[in-house]
Ligand SMILES: *[C@@H]1O[C@H](CO)[C@@H](O)[C@H](O)[C@H]1NC(C)=O
Ligand SMILES: *[C@@H]1O[C@H](CO)[C@@H](O)[C@H](O)[C@H]1NC(C)=O
Ligand SMILES: *[C@@H]1O[C@H](CO)[C@@H](O)[C@H](O)[C@H]1NC(C)=O
């Protein structure tokens with residue numbers, strides 16, 4: 001499996017892009033999360049980060065350590081609001097800084113995201129569109145952004161969060177104007193602009209909410225019946241302590257997608273505490289919940305990796321988005337490692353294939 005994982009990396013050109021196959025061997029040294037994931041046969045352990053983190057030396061010492069992290073998702077800087085704030089005015093300065101940092105350190109990039117209802121520029125969110133004008137603007141956006149990063153992205157989250165909790169389509173500007181056809185249209189434009197990047201549908205609560213999971217399966221089938229390439233489904237896994245499904249159920253959900261020929265990944269994992277400050281028991285439960293999620297990825301051969309949505313509580317989005325919740329990450333705000341970190345290391349050490 002580890003050999004297969006490396007072969008896949010080779011095939012996708014990432015090692016060539018990184019310039020030296022020896023870098024991959026270095027990634028497997030040490031006892032950090034990424035090197036242990038690779039030793040367990042997966043492609044990566046990753047984290048979200050962005051330019052706002054670059055001036056924090058303690059943060060940078062950890063993210064540039066290839067033993068800890070091998071994959072990065074720009075938290076905000078590739079979103080439409082940033083890359084095309086005004087019609088036809090593209091701006092890659094911020095996202096390029098992230099891409100450069102990752103590339104110079106021989107690490108990989110998950111690119112995020114092309115078509116999403118949120119963090120849109122005003123001209124898209126509040127424009128008056130016809131199907132023809134919106135499909136032209138959406139296609140041009142995808143073509144420009146994906147072409148700019150062609151060869152640098154392990155994967156693109158092409159469409160993000162298209163579903164309501166009941167599995168119906170969210171009433172986004174894209175769905176309201178184009179119906180479900182916006183999805184194949186987006187994937188086709190991305191495939192044309194970068195044939196090597198894996199193309200993902202990405203959403204939250206697919207781990208916990210059966211009606212929404214069914215909606216995501218319908219999206220996959222819509223694309224496949226349309227002869228449009230989709231390579232993977234991203235499970236965001238924004239979870240909460242004591243509300244995380246057991247490992248076996250998580251793995252069973254992943255397998256419903258791999259059965260359709262796709263790879264899967266956890267793309268935005270965090271496990272929020274619901275009462276703060278948390279008790280010792282809640283810290284221990286958080287560790288078990290992280291183990292359930294990462295363990296389910298180990299249990300499913302075509303689960304390629306896990307990305308956390310920031311690794312330190314210092315930069316977690318949770319407290320601002322969900323007042324009263326927080327402390328969701330593997331490292332505390334002072335960069336000390338929490339029980340969940342130690343539990344993942346123990347889990348992964350036990351699964352070493354070589
Ligand atoms: C791998 O690690 C060794 C020892 O830390 C270092 O000397 C070497 O330059 C690294 N090679 C690559 C390709 O990163
Ligand atoms: C990188 O991380 C690993 C795992 O935590 C650790 O053993 C190693 O000392 C770190 N390397 C540096 C240079 O900090
Ligand atoms: C769109 O217009 C509404 C109403 O004026 C406003 O609240 C919202 O912030 C606008 N959206 C964007 C993305 O500019």
Ligand SMILES: *[C@@H]1O[C@H](CO)[C@@H](O)[C@H](O)[C@H]1NC(C)=O
Pocket residue numbers: 181182183184185186188225226
């Ligand atoms: C497939 O998707 C494309 C792009 O949205 C659309 O033009 C076409 O009508 C779809 N074909 C079918 C058979 O649904």
